[in-house]
Amino acid sequence: AQSVTQLDSQVPVFEEAPVELRCNYSSSVSVYLFWYVQYPNQGLQLLLKYLSGSTLVKGINGFEAEFNKSQTSFHLRKPSVHISDTAEYFCAVRTHSGGGADGLTFGKGTHLIIQP
Amino acid sequence: DGGITQSPKYLFRKEGQNVTLSCEQNLNHDAMYWYRQDPGQGLRLIYYSQIVNDFQKGDIAEGYSVSREKKESFPLTVTSAQKNPTAFYLCASSPGTQETQYFGPGTRLLVL
Numbered sequence: 341a342q343s344v345t346q347l348d349s350q351v352p353v354f355e356e357a358p359v360e361l362r363c364n365y366s367s368s369v370s371v372y373l374f375w376y377v378q379y380p381n382q383g384l385q386l387l388l389k390y391l392s393g394s395t396l397v398k399g400i401n402g403f404e405a406e407f408n409k410s411q412t413s414f415h416l417r418k419p420s421v422h423i424s425d426t427a428e429y430f431c432a433v434r435t436h437s438g439g440g441a442d443g444l445t446f447g448k449g450t451h452l453i454i455q456p
Numbered sequence: 457d458g459g460i461t462q463s464p465k466y467l468f469r470k471e472g473q474n475v476t477l478s479c480e481q482n483l484n485h486d487a488m489y490w491y492r493q494d495p496g497q498g499l500r501l502i503y504y505s506q507i508v509n510d511f512q513k514g515d516i517a518e519g520y521s522v523s524r525e526k527k528e529s530f531p532l533t534v535t536s537a538q539k540n541p542t543a544f545y546l547c548a549s550s551p552g553t554q555e556t557q558y559f560g561p562g563t564r565l566l567v568l
Binding site: 349384434443 | 460462491496498499500501504546554556557558559560561562564
């Protein structure tokens with residue numbers, strides 16, 4: 341079974357500063373990796389995903405993430421945050437299972453708080 | 457517009473009552489999923505369905521039931537056996553079981 345650890349439950353950052361949200365996973369097989377964003381009382385919106393190929397993945401709203409297989413990490417970064425980035429961010433993983441349709445396994449989320 | 461709709465946005469349940477949450481998608485996706493979200497817990501999988509007339513239990517299926525009679529619909533019933541139903545419920549769908557999942561806006565269930 342796979343698991344996802346988001347090391348920080350809250351990350352306060354000043355506006356226009358850079359941010360990194362950390363995500364580590366464990367799995368005995370190859371995985372697909374995702375970052376989702378959730379604004380208050382809304383569903384989840386896909387930010388970016390890693391399926392294969394280049395380990396640096398660019399997503400929407402200026403976010404990017406780097407897949408590091410040796411460190412089993414998929415940290416999310418943005419060089420300059422805005423007030424509108426205040427939200428909950430979830431890292432998720434699913435395995436390359438040949439059959440079966442397991443859902444995503446989610447981390448517990450990181451609340452990004454942008455301070456003016 | 458293609459997308460996933462969930463209704464109602466808020467739902468209240470009385471003790472001993474079964475309630476049903478609606479999830480509809482017009483994306484022509486084969487797979488659909490139900491997740492439960494609790495504060496500080498992330499999302500946990502309740503049930504999923506790969507195709508019509510087929511569904512499988514997820515990690516926390518006890519006290520819940522589903523049906524998949526149509527491709528576009530995957531309703532979730534929270535039964536009286538679910539002793540702690542207060543949560544935010546999210547429905548998702550994907551083109552196939554190994555593909556990206558897209559989420560609806562969610563339904564918040566509260567117990568009176």
